[in-house]
Amino acid sequence: xxxxxxxxxxxxxxxxxxxxxxxxxxxxxxxxxxxxxxxxxxxxxxxxxxxxxxxxxxxxxxxxxxxxxxxxxxxxxxxxxxxxxxxxxxxxxxxxxxxxxxxxxxxxxxxxxxxxxxxxxxxxxxxxxxxxxxxxxxxxxxxxxxxxxxxxxxxxxxxxxxxxxxxxxxxxxxxxxxxxxxxxxxxxxxxxxxxxxxxxxxxxxxxxxxxxxxxxxxxxxxxxxxxxxxxxxxxxxxxxxxxxxxxxxxxxxxxxxxxxxxxxxxxxxxxxxxxxxxxxxxxx
Amino acid sequence: xxxxxxxxxxxxxxxxxxxxxxxxxxxxxxxxxxxxxxxxxxxxxxxxxxxxxxxxxxxxxxxxxxxxxxxxxxxxxxxxxxxxxxxxxxxxxxxxxxxxxxxxxxxxxxxxxxxxxxxxxxxxxxxxxxxxxxxxxxxxxxxxxxxxxxxxxxxxxxxxxxxxxxxxxxxxxxxxxxxxxxxxxxxxxxxxxxxxxxxxxxxxxxxxxxxxxxxxxxxxxxxxxxxxxxxxxxxxxxxxxxxxxxxxxxxxxxxxxxxxxxxxxxxxxxxxxxxxxxxxxxxxxxxxxxxxxxxxxxxxxxxxxxxxxxxx
Numbered sequence: 359x360x361x362x363x364x365x366x367x368x369x370x371x372x373x374x375x376x377x378x379x380x381x382x383x384x385x386x387x388x389x390x391x392x393x394x395x396x397x398x399x400x401x402x403x404x405x406x407x408x409x410x411x412x413x414x415x416x417x418x419x420x421x422x423x424x425x426x427x428x429x430x431x432x433x434x435x436x437x438x439x440x441x442x443x444x445x446x447x448x449x450x451x452x453x454x455x456x457x458x459x460x461x462x463x464x465x466x467x468x469x470x471x472x473x474x475x476x477x478x479x480x481x482x483x484x485x486x487x488x489x490x491x492x493x494x495x496x497x498x499x500x501x502x503x504x505x506x507x508x509x510x511x512x513x514x515x516x517x518x519x520x521x522x523x524x525x526x527x528x529x530x531x532x533x534x535x536x537x538x539x540x541x542x543x544x545x546x547x548x549x550x551x552x553x554x555x556x557x558x559x560x561x562x563x564x565x566x567x568x569x570x571x572x573x574x575x576x577x578x579x580x581x582x583x584x585x586x587x588x589x590x591x592x593x594x595x596x597x598x599x600x601x602x603x604x605x606x607x608x609x610x611x612x613x614x615x616x617x618x619x620x621x622x623x624x625x626x627x628x629x630x631x632x633x634x635x636x637x638x639x640x641x642x
Numbered sequence: 643x644x645x646x647x648x649x650x651x652x653x654x655x656x657x658x659x660x661x662x663x664x665x666x667x668x669x670x671x672x673x674x675x676x677x678x679x680x681x682x683x684x685x686x687x688x689x690x691x692x693x694x695x696x697x698x699x700x701x702x703x704x705x706x707x708x709x710x711x712x713x714x715x716x717x718x719x720x721x722x723x724x725x726x727x728x729x730x731x732x733x734x735x736x737x738x739x740x741x742x743x744x745x746x747x748x749x750x751x752x753x754x755x756x757x758x759x760x761x762x763x764x765x766x767x768x769x770x771x772x773x774x775x776x777x778x779x780x781x782x783x784x785x786x787x788x789x790x791x792x793x794x795x796x797x798x799x800x801x802x803x804x805x806x807x808x809x810x811x812x813x814x815x816x817x818x819x820x821x822x823x824x825x826x827x828x829x830x831x832x833x834x835x836x837x838x839x840x841x842x843x844x845x846x847x848x849x850x851x852x853x854x855x856x857x858x859x860x861x862x863x864x865x866x867x868x869x870x871x872x873x874x875x876x877x878x879x880x881x882x883x884x885x886x887x888x889x890x891x892x893x894x895x896x897x898x899x900x901x902x903x904x905x906x907x908x909x910x911x912x913x914x915x916x917x918x919x920x921x922x923x924x925x926x927x928x929x930x931x932x933x934x935x936x937x938x939x940x941x942x943x944x945x946x947x948x949x950x951x952x953x954x
Contacts, residue, residue: 481699
């Protein structure tokens with residue numbers, strides 16, 4: 359029997375490859391924030407969330423909103439790898455005629471809400487969570503936010519709203535890689551203590567290493583078992599995680615060097631093919 | 643002259659559709675007693691959500707509800723419903739064609755005494771730039787009810803511009819109101835006046851006065867500014883050969899612009915756009931602000947005659 363952690367780590371690595379390949383292929387995109395989110399997205403789509411890949415609009419599915427929508431390549435990769443649409447479609451990212459838009463769009467299979475204009479996702483998620491409460495349904499709503507996104511005032515409106523309405527069926531996840539477009543979060547608009555901020559609004563706060571599957575999964579479970587208050591997971595992550603030259607370099611928020619990324623993509627493919635038959639049959 | 647309150651009609655209509663359809667949900671930003679959503683809140687407390695003074699959150703929250711099959715009526719004063727959360731309306735609501743209704747009482751200059759911050763002359767033009775959005779500007783309490791009933795049946799975002807109190811009654815029954823095509827309030831041959839909101843009643847009174855002077859005027863109440871009822875506009879413009887528009891809104895981008903876009907391209911005839919000429923008003927009574935804008939029966943009569951002189 360394959361160890362669950364090991365299996366999830368493999369999927370996460372595959373999503374990282376997909377992201378590098380997709381953005382390299384598209385010639386634009388936001389690799390850094392995809393790579394910091396890859397392990398959490400993997401845990402959501404391959405373990406935590408109750409979805410039906412063959413029926414993406416199933417009314418009782420768990421919802422996911424990628425509020426930091428610029429990281430959508432990693433979400434598209436997860437949807438493709440779960441079978442919501444064919445993996446070969448990933449090469450159409452950002453191309454005219456493709457359903458894989460530069461930022462998530464609700465008409466794409468598996469995408470629960472248009473996002474990417476920062477600050478809106480948690481508000482939308484609160485609306486979904488309230489709809490579940492009205493209908494006495496048990497689906498949960500997951501929202502991933504970026505730490506730069508915390509600059510937006512609307513985030514704090516939604517934070518107040520979710521605790522006011524006691525939305526224990528809502529989980530916020532902050533991909534806390536501490537870098538945004540122009541530099542570190544402390545240089546741009548210092549957030550102070552992220553944990554204290556959320557606690558101040560009466561949220562259940564869980565802080566984890568966002569790259570450690572053995573911390574991510576138990577945090578999801580704790581959130582599910584917490585009643586009357588919403589939960590936020592502050593996931594400490596590394597922007598660009600898994601690609602050495604991107605790690606902790608804010609300039610790789612966007613595609614900085616197309617040739618360098620193409621070279622890396624070839625190297626990744628070679629290394630992964632040699633490493634494991636799991637990858638060999640899935641690479642493109 | 644019989645009058646009725648449009649905001650009360652808005653609140654009462656929400657109760658009516660709430661009774662028929664359990665998916666109707668109402669949101670308000672701490673103004674429920676002013677917008678009259680309080681009527682819905684009393685009747686259906688489990689489907690009413692006071693969002694606090696947080697309009698951006700309300701619009702995105704409404705999109706989330708709509709994605710789960712609810713029909714949210716997100717309500718606050720027109721000036722805050724249209725402009726503060728404009729980007730949320732575009733991104734969370736319009737791009738996905740989400741089934742969210744935006745109820746916007748206190749449109750136009752009716753908040754007069756509160757000054758330019760609360761007067762709303764740039765909501766229609768703000769909303770008009772958003773694909774998928776339907777914009778309704780009813781002219782009395784009855785047509786306001788018709789708009790709420792219509793919006794609840796329509797799939798997709800709708801902005802309903804509601805006024806306040808004491809609007810002259812134009813229609814007797816909501817079922818008589820044609821929301822999409824608008825309604826002929828008076829039939830004539832020399833000129834057509836397209837109007838909406840508070841000014842439609844003025845246009846009818848002006849047309850009656852002009853008739854006594856031998857000038858025959860059509861008055862057509864345009865409720866749907868978007869989509870604009872193009873066929874009706876073209877046929878009346880062709881028939882009358884001169885077009886005037888009257889609205890309680892900036893002359894840039896509102897009803898006048900919507901009509902001009904049709905007339906100039908499909909049936910060019912002399913035209914005049916009457917409204918607020920691109921300025922912010924000071925505090926003052928509604929009447930005094932209408933006076934300054936030239937939105938009076940007397941000025942409609944005067945402008946009509948002046949426009950007729952330009953007709954070939």
